[in-house]
Amino acid sequence: MIALTPGGRLAAGRFILVILTGSFAGAVHASEQTYGVNVGVGRTDNVFLSPADPRSATFSSAGLDFSALQSGPRVNADVFADLIYMDYLHTELPNEVLGTVAAHGKFAIVPDRVEWLVDDNFGQATLNQVDAMSPENRESVNYFSTGPRLTLGLGSDTRLLLDGTYSTVNYQHSPLDSRHHAGSASVVQELSASSNVSLKVDTERIDYEDGAVNPPIDQREGVLRYEASGSRTKFRIEAGYERAKFNLQSYSKPVFQLAASRIVSPFSSVDLSFGRSFSNSGALFRQLQESRSTAQQTQSIQPTNELFTSTYAALNWRMVHNRTSFDFSVSRYKQSYEQRSVFDQLRTNIHVYFSRQLSPAMRLYASASLSKNRYDAPLNNSTDKNFSAGVTRQMGRLLSLDLEYQRYDRGGVEAVSIGNVNQVWVRLFYGTAKRHAASPGVQ
Numbered sequence: 001m002i003a004l005t006p007g008g009r010l011a012a013g014r015f016i017l018v019i020l021t022g023s024f025a026g027a028v029h030a031s032e033q034t035y036g037v038n039v040g041v042g043r044t045d046n047v048f049l050s051p052a053d054p055r056s057a058t059f060s061s062a063g064l065d066f067s068a069l070q071s072g073p074r075v076n077a078d079v080f081a082d083l084i085y086m087d088y089l090h091t092e093l094p095n096e097v098l099g100t101v102a103a104h105g106k107f108a109i110v111p112d113r114v115e116w117l118v119d120d121n122f123g124q125a126t127l128n129q130v131d132a133m134s135p136e137n138r139e140s141v142n143y144f145s146t147g148p149r150l151t152l153g154l155g156s157d158t159r160l161l162l163d164g165t166y167s168t169v170n171y172q173h174s175p176l177d178s179r180h181h182a183g184s185a186s187v188v189q190e191l192s193a194s195s196n197v198s199l200k201v202d203t204e205r206i207d208y209e210d211g212a213v214n215p216p217i218d219q220r221e222g223v224l225r226y227e228a229s230g231s232r233t234k235f236r237i238e239a240g241y242e243r244a245k246f247n248l249q250s251y252s253k254p255v256f257q258l259a260a261s262r263i264v265s266p267f268s269s270v271d272l273s274f275g276r277s278f279s280n281s282g283a284l285f286r287q288l289q290e291s292r293s294t295a296q297q298t299q300s301i302q303p304t305n306e307l308f309t310s311t312y313a314a315l316n317w318r319m320v321h322n323r324t325s326f327d328f329s330v331s332r333y334k335q336s337y338e339q340r341s342v343f344d345q346l347r348t349n350i351h352v353y354f355s356r357q358l359s360p361a362m363r364l365y366a367s368a369s370l371s372k373n374r375y376d377a378p379l380n381n382s383t384d385k386n387f388s389a390g391v392t393r394q395m396g397r398l399l400s401l402d403l404e405y406q407r408y409d410r411g412g413v414e415a416v417s418i419g420n421v422n423q424v425w426v427r428l429f430y431g432t433a434k435r436h437a438a439s440p441g442v443q
Contacts, residue, residue, distance in 0.1 A: 036065035036431025038084075040402075046421040047091060049134040049410070054421075060087045063099070065433035077105040093135050098124060098297060102290060112151060117165075119145045121289045124298040125281075127173060129345060129373075130380045132410045132419050133298045139172035143286045145180075157190040163202075169282035174303035177209045178282065195228035200238075206280065214305035218245040219278055221255065232263040244278045244338075246307040251278070251338055253309070267321045274313035284310060284335070291331070300347060300373065308337040308344075323357040346374040361394040382412035390425075402427045 040061045047057035063084040070077045083099035101122035108115050121143045131137045147165035154160055167180035184202030191197060201222045208214035223240030236259045243252040257275035264270055279287075281301050288299040291314060314331035331349045348371065355365040366389040373382045390404030404425040412418055 031071055032067070032069040034065070034067045034431070034433040036429055036433030038063040038065070038402075038427050038429040040425055040427030042423055042425040044421055044423045046419065047088065047093070048136060049132045049408075049419040049421055051418040055091075057091050057093075058089045060089060061085060061427070063427075065431065067433065073111055074108045075105070077103070079103045079105075088135070096135070097140065100289060100297070115149045115151075117145075117147060117149055117163075119143075121286045123285070123289045125285050125301040125303065126298060127303060129300045129302040129343075130375065130382070132382075133300070133384070138298045139174060139303070141172070141282075141285050142168075142170045143282055143289075144168050144170075147182075154187070159188050159190075161186040161188060169285075171303060175210050176214065176281065176303055176305055178214075179207050179209075180282075181205045181207075194230060195226070198225045198227075199223075200225060200240075206282075208305055215247045217280060217305075217307055219243070221277075223255065223257075233261070235260045242278055244307055247339060249339070251307070253278075268317065268319040271316045271318075272314070276309065276311045279308060279310035279335070280305070284333075287312075288333075300345070300371070302335075302343045302345070304340075304343060306337050306340050306343060308335045310335055325353070325355040327351070327353040341376045344376040348372045363392040363394075365390055365392070379413050382410055385409040385411075392429075398430055398432065400429045402429060 038061075040063075042059050042061065043056070044059070045056050046054035047059075048055060061084050064081060066079065066081040068077065068079045079102070081099070081101045081103075083097060083101065085095065085097050087095045099122075101120060103118070103120040105118040106115055107118070123141060124138045125141050126133060127137050127139055145165050145167040147163065150162040152160040152162070161184075163182075163184045163186075165180070165182040167182070169176070169178045169180070171177060182202060182204040184200060186198050186200040188196050188198040199222075202220075204217075204219045206217040206219075208216065219242065221240060221242040223238045225236065225238035227236045229235070237257070239254070239256040241252065242255045243250065245251075253276075255275070255277040257273075257277070259271075259273045261269060261271045273291075281303055285299055285301055287310075288301070311334040312332065314329065316327070316329040318328075319326045329349070329351045333345075333347045333349075335343070335345045337343045349369065350371075351367070351369040353365070353367040355363060357363050367387070369384075369386045371384040373380075373384070375381060386406075386408050388404060388406040390402055392400050392402045394400045402425070404427070406423040406425070407420070408423075409420040410418060
C-alpha cells in the first residue's frame with residue numbers, strides 16, 4: 001500500500017514492499033517480471049498552463065517501473081508500478097511523486113476454502129474537474145482494500161462465497177479521507193466447466209473522517225450474474241437493483257454491467273465494457289485507474305462526498321505484432337449527481353497509441369488523445385487535446401536513451417478552460433521494462 005500522510009508524503013506499505021522485495025518468492029515463481037529505473041530532464045514553455053502569463057521552466061525527474069505477474073497454489077499477484085519524482089527547478093511548485101500503482105493479490109490460507117485479498121490503487125486526480133490539468137490542479141489519491149473470502153461447498157456444482165472488505169481512501173489535499181466496510185454473499189451454480197450463474201447480495205458503508213461535514217453513504221445491492229470463458233473469449237453480464245442512502249435521502253434504481261474480451265488473432269484483442277451503478281469519487285478514481293480506455297495520468301474527477309449515478313461505456317482494441325504495436329480506445333463516462341447537478345459531467349475520450357521498431361536499436365512511438373468535457377453549466381465545457389512523439393535508442397542490453405516531445409491544448413469558453421503547453425524530454429532508462437507511453441510531465 002502507498003499511504004498518504006496529512007502532509008502529503010508517500011510511504012510504501014507492506015503489500016508493495018512484500019512484492020517488490022520478493023519475500024514470498026520461495027512460495028511461487030514469477031511467471032513474468034520487469035523492472036526499470038530512469039532519470040531525465042525536461043523543458044516546458046507554460047509550466048502553470050496559464051492562458052495569460054505563460055512561464056517557461058526546467059524540471060528534472062527520477063522514475064521507477066516495475067511489473068510482476070505471479071501465480072501458484074497459494075499466491076496470485078499482479079503488480080504494476082510506474083512512478084516518477086518531479087523536481088520543478090527554480091519555481092515555487094513543490095516537488096511531487098506522480099504515476100500509477102495497481103496491485104492485486106490473493107493469498108490462499110486454506111487452498112480453495114479461505115483466501116485473503118489485497119488491492120491497492122495509487123494515482124492522481126483533479127482538485128477541480130473544470131480547470132485544466134496542471135501541477136496546481138491535481139492531488140495524489142490512494143485506494144486500499146483488504147479482507148477475507150470464505151468458500152463453502154453446497155453440493156457438487158454449487159458453492160457459497162462470503163467476502164468481507166475493509167478499505168481506506170486517502171487524498172493528498174481534499175478533506176475526503178474515508179473508511180469503507182463492505183460484505184457480500186454469493187451463491188454460485190456451475191453450469192459447465194467454463195460457465196456459471198450466481199446470485200449476489202452486498203452491502204457497503206462509507207464513513208468520512210470529517211463526519212460532521214461529509215455524511216456517510218450506505219449502499220445495498222442485489223444482482224444476478226452470468227459468466228463464461230473460452231479459449232479466446234471471456235464474458236460477464238450482471239443486472240440487479242441497488243438502494244443508497246445519503247444525506248437523509250434514499251435512492252434506488254436498476255443497475256447493470258457487462259464486460260467482454262476477445263482474442264481476435266494471435267496479435268490482437270478487443271475489450272468491451274459498459275454499465276450503470278451508484279458511485280462516489282473514490283470508487284470512480286479506482287475504476288478509471290484500472291480502465292485501459294483512459295490515457296491521461298491525472299483522472300478528471302470532482303473531489304466531493306456527493307453520491308452520483310455513474311454510467312459508462314468503453315471499447316479498447318490492442319494489437320502487438322513483431323515490430324509494431326497499436327492501441328485504440330474510445331470511452332464515455334457520465335456522472336449524474338443525486339443532489340448537486342452542478343457537478344454533473346459527461347466525458348468522452350478517444351486515444352490512439354502507435355509504436356514501431358525501426359531497427360534492433362531504434363524505436364519510434366507516438367500517441368494522441370482527445371477528451372470532450374460537458375457540464376451542467378455550458379460555460380465550463382472544454383476540450384483537451386494531447387499529442388506526444390518520441391524515439392528510443394538502445395545503447396546496450398539494459399540501457400537506452402529517450403527523446404520525447406509533448407503538446408497539450410485546452411479549449412473552452414472561460415479563461416480557465418484555455419491554454420496550451422509544449423514540453424521536451426531527455427531521459428536515460430536502465431532495466432528490462434519497456435516504455436509504452438508518454439511520461440506524465442504535461443498532466
